Amino acid sequence: MKPTLPKGTRDFSPLEMSRRNYIFDTIRAVFRTYGYQPIETPAMENLSTLTGKYGDEGDKLIFKVLNSGDFKKDVDFSLEAPKLTSFISEKALRYDLTVPFARYVVMNRNDITFPFKRYQVQPVWRADRPQKGRYREFYQFDADVVGSPSLVYEAEFFQIFAKVFEQLGAKVTIKYNNRKVLNGITEAIGAADKFVEVVTIIDKYDKITPEVFINELNNLGLSSESIDKLNQIIFSKVAATDKERLEVIKSAISVSPIGVKGIEELQTVLGFLEAANFDSSVIEFDPSLARGLSYYTGAIFEVKAHGVQIGSICGGGRYDDLTGLFGLPNVSGVGISFGVDRIYDVLNELNLFPETMADAAKVLVTNFGVEEEKFSFNLVTRLRAAGINADMYPTQAKLGKQFEYADKKKIPFVAVVGADEMANNVVNLKDMVSGEQAKYSVEELIGRLA
RNA sequence: GUGGUUUUAGCUCAGUUGGUUAGAGCGCCUGAUUGUGGUUCAGGAGGUCGCCGGUUCGAGCCCGGUAUUCCACCCCA
Numbered sequence: 001m002k003p004t005l006p007k008g009t010r011d012f013s014p015l016e017m018s019r020r021n022y023i024f025d026t027i028r029a030v031f032r033t034y035g036y037q038p039i040e041t042p043a044m045e046n047l048s049t050l051t052g053k054y055g056d057e058g059d060k061l062i063f064k065v066l067n068s069g070d071f072k073k074d075v076d077f078s079l080e081a082p083k084l085t086s087f088i089s090e091k092a093l094r095y096d097l098t099v100p101f102a103r104y105v106v107m108n109r110n111d112i113t114f115p116f117k118r119y120q121v122q123p124v125w126r127a128d129r130p131q132k133g134r135y136r137e138f139y140q141f142d143a144d145v146v147g148s149p150s151l152v153y154e155a156e157f158f159q160i161f162a163k164v165f166e167q168l169g170a171k172v173t174i175k176y177n178n179r180k181v182l183n184g185i186t187e188a189i190g191a192a193d194k195f196v197e198v199v200t201i202i203d204k205y206d207k208i209t210p211e212v213f214i215n216e217l218n219n220l221g222l223s224s225e226s227i228d229k230l231n232q233i234i235f236s237k238v239a240a241t242d243k244e245r246l247e248v249i250k251s252a253i254s255v256s257p258i259g260v261k262g263i264e265e266l267q268t269v270l271g272f273l274e275a276a277n278f279d280s281s282v283i284e285f286d287p288s289l290a291r292g293l294s295y296y297t298g299a300i301f302e303v304k305a306h307g308v309q310i311g312s313i314c315g316g317g318r319y320d321d322l323t324g325l326f327g328l329p330n331v332s333g334v335g336i337s338f339g340v341d342r343i344y345d346v347l348n349e350l351n352l353f354p355e356t357m358a359d360a361a362k363v364l365v366t367n368f369g370v371e372e373e374k375f376s377f378n379l380v381t382r383l384r385a386a387g388i389n390a391d392m393y394p395t396q397a398k399l400g401k402q403f404e405y406a407d408k409k410k411i412p413f414v415a416v417v418g419a420d421e422m423a424n425n426v427v428n429l430k431d432m433v434s435g436e437q438a439k440y441s442v443e444e445l446i447g448r449l450a
Numbered sequence: 451g452u453g454g455u456u457u458u459a460g461c462u463c464a465g466u467u468g469g470u471u472a473g474a475g476c477g478c479c480u481g482a483u484u485g486u487g488g489u490u491c492a493g494g495a496g497g498u499c500g501c502c503g504g505u506u507c508g509a510g511c512c513c514g515g516u517a518u519u520c521c522a523c524c525c526c527a
Binding site: 057314343401406 | 451483484485486487488500517518519520521522524525526527
């Protein structure tokens with residue numbers, strides 16, 4: 001048979017792993033400097049843990065695991081599919097890292113010191129239809145902090161986003177908004193009862209024409225006064241800076257206490273950033289930003305890459321009561337998620353990966369014959385003992401072949417050891433980039449390569 | 451989930467109205483060079499044309515199904 005992969009899944013070659021690890025290592029290092037600690041959770045959760053947390057659309061995208069054994073015993077198969085599911089499946093693959101984390105926090109609440117800052121990097125699965133940058137198995141790299149409503153953490157996440165993409169060399173825009181602001185806007189235009197519908201349309205504003213936009217709002221039954229006001233509030237470009245726009249919107253939605261509170265939260269966060277000399281050119285207040293996840297209650301984040309046609313590469317926000325669903329109320333959390341696979345695609349398309357990766361061997365020792373082979377094996381052992389990443393050509397072969405091997409594997413040095421070198425107790429080291437060669441004793445060689 | 455699209459050599463892609471033995475570039479292998487990679491030159495290997503079925507004297511090409519890729523919608527990292 002011809003082997004294939006399930007739709008939307010991929011293998012990773014050594015080169016790809018090396019590049020993926022470069023991304024993982026970069027993010028991990030930044031999270032650590034902000035005091036986050038790692039945890040892991042199982043690939044599978046109880047289905048009941050996941051359902052209902054991601055909205056109706058999200059529930060459909062959860063991969064269910066069929067019960068083991070005689071799953072059809074005592075099951076009424078005339079039921080509709082959604083009902084039937086709960087009888088034949090009690091486990092599911094994790095859909096994101098946030099909900100399992102909330103479950104973890106609730107289960108371990110007595111051992112956790114709050115506020116609890118954790119990072120987590122694991123694959124998640126979604127039964128979505130794949131596209132470019134959209135996979136059915138992909139990695140998320142999350143950091144969340146639970147147990148504190150402090151807006152300092154929101155400010156930290158801006159810094160973390162900026163630091164990570166600065167280190168990766170990618171230009172990005174960090175868009176942000178606040179769920180309370182969206183509430184305020186719908187209240188201010190007298191459409192609070194149609195919050196979800198209005199916000200869904202607002203979120204699409206960039207993709208549709210103004211005519212369609214107005215049309216859709218009309219269909220919801222909004223008056224033209226309301227629509228005018230909405231347009232003014234959100235999209236008039238009267239203010240140049242985020243600071244100014246926040247003020248403009250604040251007065252426009254002043255009738256809504258919750259909306260004003262949302263604005264003030266964002267102003268507080270910007271205040272922290274200003275105090276820390278944060279370069280605000282990478283962030284952009286976007287009052288039309290409305291991430292779908294039903295659990296966000298405060299700040300909302302989204303990161304878009306410049307120069308690549310791909311969805312958002314990071315997301316996040318504050319959720320005031322996620323653990324409440326598992327019986328632990330009044331624990332505020334805020335978190336962000338890096339879409340590692342999309343970041344990979346961005347760096348790849350923009351040629352931003354470093355030329356040489358740190359995990360390749362630094363030197364290849366040649367293999368010429370029975371006696372030379374022993375000498376070479378001794379040499380490669382000593383190099384490794386000295387902490388130098390070294391490899392030895394496995395069989396006797398023409399020198400050209402061995403150089404070619406080093407060339408293809410991007411090994412920067414070749415240590416040539418033949419009869420001449422052995423007789424003089426030296427190693428002929430060739431620099432594969434410059435082409436230069438020089439003879440060294442083994443001690444000198446170790447010093448040269450260390 | 452809805453609509454569309456892609457699939458031909460290891461990779462990127464040509465392939466005429468349905469007609470003999472399916473091509474190119476790159477890569478790969480061998481040699482020129484028995485201790486020197488990248489460049490050059492000469493030669494060579496490599497294809498159930500995604501898969502299953504149908505129409506036809508004859509299918510890479512037409513039809514049906516299916517898988518897969520990508521795109522739009524939806525949603526999202």
